[in-house]
Amino acid sequence: MTSARRGLMLIAQVAGLFATGWIVWSVAVLPRLSYQPLAQIVRSAFLHTLFACGAAVTITLLLYFAISRTIRHDTVLVALLVCAGSDPAHRLIASGNRGRGGVGGECVAAAL
Numbered sequence: 502m503t504s505a506r507r508g509l510m511l512i513a514q515v516a517g518l519f520a521t522g523w524i525v526w527s528v529a530v531l532p533r534l535s536y537q538p539l540a541q542i543v544r545s546a547f548l549h550t551l552f553a554c555g556a557a558v559t560i561t562l563l564l565y566f567a568i569s570r571t572i573r574h575d576t577v578l579v580a581l582l583v584c585a586g587s588d589p590a591h592r593l594i595a596s597g598n599r600g601r602g603g604v605g606g607e608c609v610a611a612a613l
Contacts, residue, residue, distance in 0.1 A: 533542055 530542055
């Protein structure tokens with residue numbers, strides 16, 4: 502990958518980050534500022550983030566333990582290595598609904 506393309510990708514990611522921040526600010530934070538202090542909004546967002554991370558860890562561990570009990574351990578490792586090494590664009594196309602979280606569809610199929 503050329504350095505110009507890498508720089509363009511970085512600019513696109515930063516622009517996307519700022520756009521996401523602006524949308525969250527204008528839709529979720531700004532309307533609440535009229536009746537809640539900013540500290541309470543930040544605390545609420547932090548608690549929601551902790552809950553989401555905890556739920557993701559719980560779901561991941563439950564799936565890992567469920568898969569590891571039903572099939573051989575080396576099969577799970579191979580599936581995870583294939584998923585980690587595959588092209589991100591391929592995973593994005595193959596999963597179809599990547600925006601809803603989780604691994605791509607072919608990774609789940611490889612693990613099963």
